[in-house]
Amino acid sequence: MTDFFAGIPKLAYEGPETDNPFAYRHYNPDEVVMGKRMEDHLRFAIAYWHSFAWEGGDPFGGQTFDRPWFGSTMDLAKLKADVAFEMFDILGAPFFCFHDADVRPEGADFAENTRNLEEIVDYFAAKMESSKTRLLWGTANLFTNRRFMSGAATNPDPDVFAWSAATVKTCMDATHKLGGENYVLWGGREGYETLLNTDLTREAEQAGAFLSMVVDYKHKIGFKGAILVEPKPQEPSKHQYDYDVATVYGFLKRFGLENEVKMNIEQGHAILAGHSFEHELSLAASLGILGSIDMNRNDYQSGWDTDQFPDNVPEVARAYYEVLKAGGFTSGGTNFDAKLRRQSLDAEDLILGHAGAMDVCARGLKAAAALLEHGGLEEARSARYAGWDKPENKAMLSSDLASIEARVKAEGINPEPVSGRQERLENLWNRFV
Structure with a gap:
């Protein structure tokens, strides 16, 4: 045991009247909603990158967090894992998610990166033997290192494409070994700044070949989870190839992958694309590609992706209405792709940020379920289109x-x-x- 969360108890459901800050007011894992336990509906996951790897910087200032596991050694990576699984236990979180760069130190070359990842995966596997927390999905960080400044799969340098493909292979192996239920590809820098130096046709062909290789490898290793693509508009590249659900679906159709790949949709990204979260979810469901969600929010006074914890029950309810209407999650879930504010320095802030978000999601889920069971909205929709019957x-x-x-x-x-x-x-x- 570490002492990072010393004095913070495991959270339990105490009901809406409790004054205990370290308790759930609305999230009751065992409460049955529409015939299913709330925990099984929501399938909460903790994002390793924001919770344990983020240092508190923003575009205008550097590190504000000083965590005891910050550093570039395997011992510190294992300490980070110890703290992470302690937090999963405190929250009763059923899942977590990670990028390779979140969990292992950066090596001098690809071989060292792989050794580091394999060692920490073995460490995770041992910890998971005594934990209820499972892996919702894994992914590769193909955007932070300067080698990815011009993209990964779409990079004009074939050596970067090769490095990226090899890295995804190791991350798929890690996800498979840990029993992950999905594998996500987020093309954080798959885009361009200017057409003066960009060949759109060539880059699209590279991206299509790359994703086809991912699908082929999934089948080769017998990975039963879903391959998910996460749309992301504008930020950081001015023109992102994976702009929104519609754009990604067109890409999948172009390369014959629409029956192999689904979507991991983030609230903040939907807003940056000029859509609502529920629009993106509804469209993905109608196309048969709704897989999983990243639950967060943006600050509507900012023009960038602030990744805040959700606090708006009506917005969250609209999202879960679309999820429930589509039949609910199968391998997907609700990943909190959200981070503390850079002034929130304490260990308890990390716990309470997630606890509050879980309560908001529980309220949203129950509201959405109640409206679906009432049936009034669907009856009105059916009546509006009745002439077409x-x-x-x-x-x-x-x-x-x-x-x-x-x-x-x-x-x-x-x-x-x-x-x-x-x-x-x-x-x-x-x-x-």
Whole structure:
């Protein structure tokens, strides 16, 4: 045991009336919602990078956190793992997620990176034998090191492509060995700043070949989890190839991967793309590619990805409404891709940030489930499109313009506008949140 969380008890559900800051008011893992335990609906995961690797910097200032495990040795990496699993236990977190660079020190070359990763994976495996916490997904950090300044899979230098492919292979091996339920690819620098030095066609072909190799390797090693791509707009590159769900789906279709790859969708990224979180979730569900989510929020007064813990129950409820309507998570879950504010220095801040977010998500889930069970929103939606259920109207979708014109003339079709009743439905929604 370490002493980093000394004096902080394991959190338990005490109900909404409790004054205990170290308790759940709304997250009751065993509460049954729509026939399933709340823990099994939400499938919370702790992000290793923000919780244990982030140093508290921002674009305008450097490190503010001084953690005892900060450094570049294997002993410190193991201390970090000890603290991480202690936090998982305090929170009762069922899952965690990591990048390779979060968990192992950077080596002098690829071989040393691999040895370091394999050693820490063995350390994780031993800790997981006595922990309830499992791996939701692993991924590779292909964006922080300066070698990735022009991308990874899309880099104009084939040596960077090779390094990136080899690194993903080692990270897929690590994820598979730890029983991970998904593998994520986040193209943090798969984009460009100017077309003056960019060949869009070539870079797209490289990215398509890279992702195809990932899918092939998944099948080769017998990995049963999902391959997930995380859309990310604008930041840090001005033009990101993985801008949003629609853009990524077009990419998947182009390379014949739409049945092999799903989406890991982040709230903050959806906002940066000019969408709502629920739009991205609904679109992914309609395309059959909704996999998992990163739950966080942006500061709406800032123009960048601030990765704050969620605190807006109505927003969260809209997200979970789409998840529940799509049938809920299978291998995916709710990863807190969120970090403390750089002024929040204490160990208890790390616990309370997650605890509050878990309560917000629990409230959002219950509100979404109650509205789905009420059925009013879906009834109104069905009524709005009811005309399309008539055989003569369905037939139009496989007809032709001349035949439809003839029908309009013969039947004297002369439509009048029909209210969308948005305010009525907003009032209905607000009854539940």
